[in-house]
Each structure stands twice: as structure tokens, then as C-alpha cells.
Amino acid sequence: MEELIQHLTPILKEVWGYIFPNEIELHWGILIVLYPYLTGLVAGAFILASLVKVFNVKELQPTYRLAMLTAMAFLIVAPLPLLGHLGHPEKSYEILITPNSASAMAMFGFVYAWYLMAVLCLEIWFEYRRDIILWAQKETGIKKWIHKIISLFSKDISEKAIHFDKKWVKIITIIGIPSAFLLHGYVGFIFGSIKANPWWSSVLMPIVFLFSAIVSGIAMVLILYMIITPIRGKELDIVCLDKLASYLFYAMIIDFSLEALDFIHRIYESEESINILAYLVSNKLFISLIVIQLFMGMLIPLAMISLIKIFKAPSDLKKMVYFISAILVQVGIFSTRWNIVIGGQLFSKSFRGLTVYKITFFGLEGFFASVVIFCLPFVLLYLLTKILPPWEEARNP
Amino acid sequence: MESNLKVIDKKVERRTFLKKIAILALAPIAFGLLGATDKLKTVKKWMLKNGYVPSNHKWGMGIDINKCIGCGRCAVACKNENNVPKVPFFFRTWVERYRIYENGEVQVESPNGSIDGFSNLSNSNRKLLRSFFVPKICNHCDNPPCVQVCPVGATFIGEDGVILVDSDYCVGCRYCIQACPYGARFLHPETHTAEKCTFCYHRIVQDKVPACVEVCPTQARVFGELTKKSSPLVRFLRMNKIGILKPSLNTEPKVYYANLDVEVK
Numbered sequence A: 001m002e003e004l005i006q007h008l009t010p011i012l013k014e015v016w017g018y019i020f021p022n023e024i025e026l027h028w029g030i031l032i033v034l035y036p037y038l039t040g041l042v043a044g045a046f047i048l049a050s051l052v053k054v055f056n057v058k059e060l061q062p063t064y065r066l067a068m069l070t071a072m073a074f075l076i077v078a079p080l081p082l083l084g085h086l087g088h089p090e091k092s093y094e095i096l097i098t099p100n101s102a103s104a105m106a107m108f109g110f111v112y113a114w115y116l117m118a119v120l121c122l123e124i125w126f127e128y129r130r131d132i133i134l135w136a137q138k139e140t141g142i143k144k145w146i147h148k149i150i151s152l153f154s155k156d157i158s159e160k161a162i163h164f165d166k167k168w169v170k171i172i173t174i175i176g177i178p179s180a181f182l183l184h185g186y187v188g189f190i191f192g193s194i195k196a197n198p199w200w201s202s203v204l205m206p207i208v209f210l211f212s213a214i215v216s217g218i219a220m221v222l223i224l225y226m227i228i229t230p231i232r233g234k235e236l237d238i239v240c241l242d243k244l245a246s247y248l249f250y251a252m253i254i255d256f257s258l259e260a261l262d263f264i265h266r267i268y269e270s271e272e273s274i275n276i277l278a279y280l281v282s283n284k285l286f287i288s289l290i291v292i293q294l295f296m297g298m299l300i301p302l303a304m305i306s307l308i309k310i311f312k313a314p315s316d317l318k319k320m321v322y323f324i325s326a327i328l329v330q331v332g333i334f335s336t337r338w339n340i341v342i343g344g345q346l347f348s349k350s351f352r353g354l355t356v357y358k359i360t361f362f363g364l365e366g367f368f369a370s371v372v373i374f375c376l377p378f379v380l381l382y383l384l385t386k387i388l389p390p391w392e393e394a395r396n397p
Numbered sequence B: 001m002e003s004n005l006k007v008i009d010k011k012v013e014r015r016t017f018l019k020k021i022a023i024l025a026l027a028p029i030a031f032g033l034l035g036a037t038d039k040l041k042t043v044k045k046w047m048l049k050n051g052y053v054p055s056n057h058k059w060g061m062g063i064d065i066n067k068c069i070g071c072g073r074c075a076v077a078c079k080n081e082n083n084v085p086k087v088p089f090f091f092r093t094w095v096e097r098y099r100i101y102e103n104g105e106v107q108v109e110s111p112n113g114s115i116d117g118f119s120n121l122s123n124s125n126r127k128l129l130r131s132f133f134v135p136k137i138c139n140h141c142d143n144p145p146c147v148q149v150c151p152v153g154a155t156f157i158g159e160d161g162v163i164l165v166d167s168d169y170c171v172g173c174r175y176c177i178q179a180c181p182y183g184a185r186f187l188h189p190e191t192h193t194a195e196k197c198t199f200c201y202h203r204i205v206q207d208k209v210p211a212c213v214e215v216c217p218t219q220a221r222v223f224g225e226l227t228k229k230s231s232p233l234v235r236f237l238r239m240n241k242i243g244i245l246k247p248s249l250n251t252e253p254k255v256y257y258a259n260l261d262v263e264v265k
Helices: A002-014 A030-053 A058-077 A079-085 A105-138 A141-150 A159-192 A205-231 A238-269 A274-282 A286-311 A315-341 A367-387 B002-049 B073-082 B145-149 B175-179 B211-215 B232-239
Strands: B059-064 B093-101 B106-109 B128-137 B155-157 B163-165 B221-225 B255-258
Touching (some): A030 A058, A030 A105, A030 A159, A030 A315, A058 A205, A058 A238, A058 A367, A105 A141, A238 A274, A238 A315, A274 A286, A286 A315, B145 B155
Antiparallel strands (some): B093 B128
16 A cells, blocks of 8 residues: 555646546556557457458468467467456456446456357367377377377368368358457447546447457568568568558558547537547647557558558568558557557546556556566467467478 | 167257256356355345345435535545545545636646645635535446446445445456546555445444534535435425536436536536
């Protein structure tokens, strides 16, 4: 308690205008910024993967398995920031056994379990089954056993069985797309359904979340593909990169239009909260919203990718531009999450004042904890690629 | 024929297997519900032992802004009565002072929730149009957003209309704090669970009024039944023009203000 008081006392002096006394403590910090960012990457990576299986975008085949594993790695880590943030993580199981059916948050466990077990695990299993069996046959020692266990000791690689696998991969992907929409749209709903908070309360919130998720997922797979391939000493597939960049571009256009619509709608309706929100955007959120989210994360990458497409740039320049754009997009989307979560708590519900967010460095909800949580999916992804190599040459002919 | 039977057998097996899976999956929820109903029974027993039957009551509060002198006794009494940490970040009730100047400027403040008193007015050069105090408290809404969002059902509305938090169930996710439009909730820094005004529930079950009502020197706060004609609150509602906070949000508060100003949010 002493620590909290020491943290809150200096904030008293930095409050602008009037805020309710209980609002000095800002309740959802950096961990809750991470949560929608991580689940967004899951949904985005999965949607990208589904382009290959459902919409038959053959050019993206080199990134299909990588995208699936990326989604998996981020999904496993996604609940950690939530757990770390709870006042009583040891009681979190209550959300599963006595859920309040009226609460959007109570659905988390079910949506998450559905997505993990019914979609990602199953799809990866059917997709990899044949390869796992063949790997297990060639390998020895612990690796053989790992693969045997993962294949659930199935051995059938007859043509009929492979056909069955392929059919199910397609079916699961078709179920998976609405599930991915559900997973991330639901996160948007958690914020969008809070009528007390005019910055969050918007029917567009789930859709904006979804498209920004797709943007971030595609950009993340693009970054990973561009980093991992040269490390493995392989050539980047420029056709695949072009396609990735195109889809990134389309998703960004939709995302940008939705956010612009939301923005224009708010200004045009000009409700009671408009003055404080305008002040919020032009002061506390100016750097993170206007500079980072809008210019760096959206307009600059959009302009760069369009220029490359219009002037048919040489492939080396293309690669560089794609890579820089994808990095900027990542920073921009993280900033988007920040502006929603933190921004929504910086103004008072009295609409008369602003508070500040002071990040702590240590502790479960501190900066370092969030850096660790952010790095975890990459470690997991590394391990996953060791067990289930997503590379083309690892496939058995 | 035999092969047909085998198929049927397999189907039956599959059906029983699926049933078992479903039972396994639903068992924890059933146990959870049993635990919850058990708990409800103990609470009811405790209340009945005290001769208190929640369904016989419907509580609310009236606040007359013209009567409030901003002394902050209510906020102090509340902190003492309910063990609220005595630092300026956690309040179950507080008092705001509004100053509206001739140029239309509005100044609102509530230093330490009014416990430290308010600064002197005389130093100001600007001309004051009107000024008043507004006590704030949980509105015990009939359509409570906090209850709607709680993922585990730890915060609930009782049969007597009071919104309570079961700290044994609260997981400390703070969603209710985000959902409350009135800033009436906080996370207790020691228990790490959500906290709020309970209308001093431990007092009202014993036929006493909440601490803030008890100590108010001007009787600006009126506590009572909403459905009984003889109640002082019903008289308050009859004798005054009534306003509620943030009516557009349709939360249906049971804290009613007399002489509420347009600037109060």
C-alpha cells in the first residue's frame, strides 16, 4: 500500500482540471495495452494463413505455416498480461466456473479455449500430421518421441487419410475465420460496450480492432519472414513479399477508413464529451496518436508502399521499403492500443479534467514485466519452429 | 446384418463418449454454481438472524444541494465507519464544490474529497455567479453497468436495491471501475478487490441510517425507503424538484438530488 501511495502522491499535482478523487489511480496499465496487441497479432496472422487455404492465394504458401505458428505462439502468451494484472490471479478460475452471462469479459475463457483448441491446435495438427509421422520415422531419440506424441500415435499416411487431413484443414480454416473475428472483435467489444467512457463507447470499436489486428498480423509475419529467411541462408520469395505487402496495403486502407469514419463521426455529432476529448487528443495524446499512430504508423507506410507499386521499384529497394513499412506499422498498431487503453483513462468521467499515466519499471505491472511478456512469443515461436519446422524444405515430398 | 449392428454399436459408443465429455466439461460449472448458491444461503441466514428481510425494502438516498455546506463530515465519517484508507485516492463518498463565474467559467474541486476543507473564495478577482456543494456517492443504479460487466458476478444488486461487492469472489479485474460512470468505485489497496459505498449495509440491516446521513449537520442527506409512503425519502421526493446524475446513460440511479445544477456531471 505504501508503494501505491508513493506512486499516486506526485500525480495529484499533475492533474489538470477536475477529476473524481477515485480517478487518480489509473486502473488499466501497460499490461492491458499488451493484451489487445497480442490477440490482434494472433487474429491477424491467422487471417493471413487462411488466405492460402480458403481463398487459394498460392503466392503466400511460403508463409502459411509460419503464420500458423506465429498465431499459436502469440495466443499462448495472450492471457499472461491479463493474469498478471488481476488483483487476485489465484481466483481467475472463477471466470470459467461461475461466469456472469451478462459480462463480455466472462466470455474470455470460452472464446480463448475455443480458438486455441478447436481452431489453432486442430488446424496445425491436421496440416502437419503427415510430415510429423514421416519425421518420426526418420528420427531417433527424444525428437522421435516428441513427434510421435504430437501425432497422437497416428500412422496412417495413405492417400485417403491425407485427403481427409486436407479436407479438415479447409473446414477448420473456414470455421477459424469467424472465430478469429470473434476472438478479436470480442476484445473490441470489451471496450466498445462501456457506455460510461465516450472514448471507448463506439459500435465501430470491434471492427476497428479487427482490421487493425489484420494489419498488425500481416506486418508481423512479413517482418518474421524477412528476418528468418536470410538467417537460414535462403532467398526471399519476392512474389510472396509483393503479395504480403499488397494485402497489408488493402487492410490498412480499410483500417484507415474505419478510423477516419469514427473520428469524423465523433466530431460531427459533437456530443457532451467532445471538448475534453479534443483537448485529450491535442495535448496528452498528440505524440502517440497524431505523430506515431497516424503519421508514422499509417500515412508514411501507405505512401511508401503506393510509391513502390506505382514506380515498379527494383526488388532490393522493394524489400527495404516493405520491411521498414512493416516495422512502422507494428509501432503504429501498438500505439493504437496504447491510445485506446491508456487514452480512455486519461480524461475524467466528469469531463472536466485530465490525469497522467506514470509507468512503473519494476513489479508485475511494470515496464520490464511487459517487455518480458512481449518477448515470450518470439521465444515460443523459436521452440515451435524447432518442433514443427514451417520451412518448405522440411516438407516431405 | 452383423456389420450393421457393429455400426450401431459404434454410434452408441460415440454417443455415450460425447455425453461423458459434456458432463466432464460442465461439471466444474455445476460445482461453481453449487458453491455460489451455498454462499447465498449463508448470507440470507445471517440477515434473517438479524431480522432483516431484503425483499421487504427498497433503499435510496436524497441529497439536497441547497442544504450542503461542504463541511466534509460525511466523507470523514464514511472513511471511519467503513475502513476506507485515509489517503486522498480512495473514497466511498466525497463532496465537490462548484464555482460558476460570470464569464461562464466553471471551477470544480474536491481537495481530499472535501476532508481537508475548501480554499477561501475572497482572494478571487473574478465575479462569481453562483456556487454550491455537491455530495457524491454510489448511485445504486437500478440498471447498474458495474453489475453487468463483472465477469464473475462478484458485484450484484440485492433484493433491497443496494449494489454490493462480494470480496471473496472479486478477482480484481477492475472492469466495474471502468464501467461506473460516476467514479464511485476504487480498488482497495490492501484487499485488491473492488470497493464502493454499500449504504453502510451493516448499519441498515440493523435499522440504522448510513454514517454519512447520521453525521450530516444540515440534514442534506436523506436515507430511506423508496416504496413506503411514510418514508422520509418519499416525502423528499414529493417536496422537491428532482434530478439525477447522467440521465442519458439510463443507469436509473437511486440517489436523487434536489436543486441539481446543470453543471454537475
